[in-house]
């Protein structure tokens with residue numbers, strides 16, 4: 258989710274979402290563990306919303322309790338900080354969704370935390386969003402003209418209000434179809450509504466979303482479904498990845514309509530139904546998920562991220578060979594890439610930098626001064642590994658250049674003879690409006706500097722970025738099916754002040 262202004266630097270984020278439908282009434286704990294697996298996608302806030310997943314008349318166990326009611330808990334901080342055992346015990350339900358939100362440069366506000374729970378004329382629903390809309394402002398103005406009141410600055414609330422409006426007149430699928438026709442941008446959604454869990458992926462499939470099955474191992478029967486931004490959330494629960502949610506597709510998981518319907522294991526039956534609501538556009542999967550954002554053990558749109566990063570490293574070694582003694586990663590972001598580089602180059606892989614994993618991401622520190630300080634407390638050098646050596650230092654990307662500049666200086670101060678930088682992506686030359694936290698153009702080092710000028714600024718002995726074609730080959734997805742906006746300035750959707758073009762198509 259993102260604020261209403263397209264170029265806003267106040268609130269930029271990417272998030273993680275999850276949804277679980279289970280035949281038991283104990284969905285809070287699995288949601289908690291799934292969110293844990295997605296913690297890298299957002300550390301500012303976390304939330305869970307659950308419902309019993311059955312309407313009153315469908316639930317044979319109902320004793321007059323308001324079973325449709327959605328209960329939720331949201332808080333600022335990491336998943337482990339937000340939820341206590343008491344919270345989880347209070348979140349009893351057979352269906353639920355969860356959300357983790359990425360840190361921002363603006364004030365962290367609880368009102369922006371998700372899932373959002375929305376009451377409308379015919380009921381209520383909860384919604385969790387990963388992505389950014391680019392037409393938030395006009396949609397919000399339209400909704401405000403109709404007298405709707407907003408409680409946050411987020412695009413997620415715009416989606417929720419639109420959905421609430423459409424639900425008054427339409428069934429959920431027709432309502433979603435209309436919402437998807439109106440909103441422009443990236444959105445993977447988990448929605449909890451009445452007796453249903455819904456997974457929605459935008460027509461370009463920009464942000465990832467997948468579905469997995471949970472099985473009762475003793476009896477070999479399906480006992481639930483998990484939808485998640487990344488597949489490790491499914492693995493964590495002992496589930497099996499079924500597939501990615503297709504671009505433009507809505508998956509509906511609901512408890513069987515037959516009252517008291519149970520499968521052979523004595524569990525309530527769940528039904529999975531798919532609706533391809535918006536077919537036809539070429540997909541535009543975010544390439545930065547493969548470069549940096551996703552976990553290496555994720556399978557996204559059929560590609561294991563670890564393999565992609567290995568290939569990136571190998572290609573980097575082919576494109577930018579250098580005589581050196583060791584290949585070292587910037588931990589953790591450059592590790593897989595560096596292994597690939599070392600393997601292909603036949604140079605020893607040896608860690609020169611160790612990261613303190615308890616320090617937050619330096620990238621998000623609002624002030625340059627704070628950022629400089631925190632780079633120092635985040636990395637330490639193993640002098641014995643680098644002194645007197647020619648070091649190839651590998652990272653996934655350079656954004657502002659702050660991290661790299663410091664690291665080169667540390668390595669040289671520790672006695673490294675040469676430092677050769679190898680970067681697993683082409684230069685980042687444009688902001689992302691579609692869900693990755695990249696700064697505005699004036700902060701991006703590659704916008705105003707040539708590669709030689711960047712090398713000079715970073716005080717490195719050499720600098721090699723992976724080519725765009727090298728990256729595309731490593732990802733293994735046709736460029737016309739990728740969003741390469743931050744690397745090419747060509748975005749898959751129309752963004753005010755930016756080019757919307759088919760560069761991707763010409764590259765295929």
Ligand code: AMP
Nearest residue numbers: 590620654655656657658659660694695
């Ligand atoms: P910088 O110091 O601004 O050049 O940041 C570069 C470092 O930030 C690299 O180590 C990247 O792995 C990491 N990085 C790249 N993109 C992002 C992002 N969207 N959010 C957080 N960190 C990032």
